[in-house]
Amino acid sequence: MRCPHPRGPLSTMVRGSLLRHAELDLDAFTRRADAVPRAHVLRDGDVQLALWTLYELHFRGFEDVSADLEWDPLLLGARGVLECLLERDLRRRTVERVQGALDADGPVAERIFDMVAADDGPRLAAYLHREATAAQVVEFLRERTVFHLKESDPQSLVLARLEGRAKTALAELLYDEFGGGRPERLHASMFADSLVGAGLESSYGAYLDEVSGTTLAVNNAMSLFALHRRLRGAAMGHFAAFEATSSVPSRKIAAGIRRVGLPEVVAAYFDEHVEADAVHEQLAVRTICATMVEEAPGLEADVFLGVATCLLLDGLAGGELLERWRASGSSDGPVEQVAS
Amino acid sequence: MRPVPSGSPGDVVAELCPGGPMLLRGVSAVRDEHGELHEATRPVVAVCMCGRSQRQPWCDGTHKAVRSTRRG
Ligand code: FES
Numbered sequence A: 001m002r003c004p005h006p007r008g009p010l011s012t013m014v015r016g017s018l019l020r021h022a023e024l025d026l027d028a029f030t031r032r033a034d035a036v037p038r039a040h041v042l043r044d045g046d047v048q049l050a051l052w053t054l055y056e057l058h059f060r061g062f063e064d065v066s067a068d069l070e071w072d073p074l075l076l077g078a079r080g081v082l083e084c085l086l087e088r089d090l091r092r093r094t095v096e097r098v099q100g101a102l103d104a105d106g107p108v109a110e111r112i113f114d115m116v117a118a119d120d121g122p123r124l125a126a127y128l129h130r131e132a133t134a135a136q137v138v139e140f141l142r143e144r145t146v147f148h149l150k151e152s153d154p155q156s157l158v159l160a161r162l163e164g165r166a167k168t169a170l171a172e173l174l175y176d177e178f179g180g181g182r183p184e185r186l187h188a189s190m191f192a193d194s195l196v197g198a199g200l201e202s203s204y205g206a207y208l209d210e211v212s213g214t215t216l217a218v219n220n221a222m223s224l225f226a227l228h229r230r231l232r233g234a235a236m237g238h239f240a241a242f243e244a245t246s247s248v249p250s251r252k253i254a255a256g257i258r259r260v261g262l263p264e265v266v267a268a269y270f271d272e273h274v275e276a277d278a279v280h281e282q283l284a285v286r287t288i289c290a291t292m293v294e295e296a297p298g299l300e301a302d303v304f305l306g307v308a309t310c311l312l313l314d315g316l317a318g319g320e321l322l323e324r325w326r327a328s329g330s331s332d333g334p335v336e337q338v339a340s
Numbered sequence B: 001m002r003p004v005p006s007g008s009p010g011d012v013v014a015e016l017c018p019g020g021p022m023l024l025r026g027v028s029a030v031r032d033e034h035g036e037l038h039e040a041t042r043p044v045v046a047v048c049m050c051g052r053s054q055r056q057p058w059c060d061g062t063h064k065a066v067r068s069t070r071r072g
């Protein structure tokens, strides 16, 4: 993958610095970042792409960018500025859900499942199940490339920061995500197979230029939580909610893929997730998150922050797709009234 | 079936999740009530305990629908 095309001033400055066209002016960068309206942070393609690009230095990197830049102090400074914007916005938008969970009674695991059950986000999976056209299903797959092609990679960084029972459970979960010893069962590779089956490009980053700011934000939140030890509770809360919102939607999406007549291999990734995530949600919610809070009660609020962040971003990204499809008039009838 | 405490290597450990499935670690297969054998393809499997899964004998998350109706 090459360094992505900029979408505005911040991603232009990041790109210029990565390609060594100009040294990053951190003051100018900070001023620009501070000028971004708060309400736009999550869907601002420029902010999210700039941050995504900086995070990517820690994952696959870019063929046209020197690997030495991963720990460049100026770039880390720029990353910190954007992380601050993102974290502040996520905390601000999730404060009610987090407080609700903190005030509720009962075991942490039940409170996490309750947060997920109470979420009444857009019914993207239901729409894909019953109404989406083949082109819309394909568009959905393209948006998802940003995180499914690096599935569980951010969360794997948290493993070294856990201990005991929570660590064992995360290792078990990751072993399954990473194919259980079979490279062809790596979830990221299964998703790549789905893409090829749907006639799409499966190389990492192929659709980066066209995915929305919100989609990038979904991935950035995972990296933010996973790269900071301070936020390990949020990383695992996010992972738990991600797993706990997957089995049932995956079943619907697989059915939708078959309904529009895409090849079986496209559905295989989603079939796998019906069963896998029914296991993973139990491990992530009960064994990882509940144990972490039991051992370090100070992590409780951050675990709920992670859960609420996952639900919030999933809702925004799903709502955006449904909105786009409705605006393009390619569906009959109001999208939001699809029964689940 | 009751949870079995984890013991020496090779022991199968079953874990019951309240309102959800039974997790089994290290089993090679599960035989269903019709005698049919279902291969376990992952290190931990979740066996449906609510009877509502569409992928018997495995849990497919459907128990959560039961849970939310119960909780109103
Ligand atoms: S226990 Fe999960 S579907 Fe039955």
Ligand SMILES: [Fe+2]
Pocket: A151, A177, A187, A273, A276
């Ligand atoms: Fe997965």
Ligand SMILES: [Fe+2]
Pocket: A177, A243, A276, A277, A280
């Ligand atoms: Fe999973």
